[in-house]
Amino acid sequence: MPKDYVCVFCASSPGVNPEYAQKATGLMGQVASAVEQNHGDVLGVMVNSLSKLENRGDQIGQVILVPDMHTRKKTMNAKESGYGTMEELLEMxxxxxxNIHAKPIILLNVCGFFDPLIRWINHASQEGFIAPGNTKIMVTCNSVDEALAALQTYSPPSSRYTHLEWTTEAANSVV
Known part of the structure; x- marks a missing residue:
């Protein structure tokens, strides 16, 4: 399924392990640079109040400034959504x-970073809080190549609540 955009949520800091930045999971700037170097278009969505803190003068691509985090997520969802920080990841x-969207959600599990989350999801499913099929909404990949392949082959699990219908307006206004 061709994608117009891939939305990446990740930390704005590099973390303590240099491999995170090497794999472009620890820095928004690393991801943007890699996309630009590979002739892709970069679109950032930044909250006005954070732009002063996070803007280091090395803007890559286009940036849309929004008033708050809810508008940020709504804007990213409208542009083709993904996930990243825990709250955003879990919301997506x-x-x-x-059934607000059926877009791929890919975890790039560098150095086992998401292992505790994956264990928690499996535990929640075993305890009956997450339908077993819905544990497949997120696809865990251990390399960038795996993640790129998963983007191309992703199929949402049939256990999702597909009987729920959302209008475009409703889906874009959910916060």
């Missing part, structure tokens, strides 16, 4: 579960 996963 929930949106997929309740």
């Amino acid at each position: 996963t929930t949106w997929s579960q309740i």
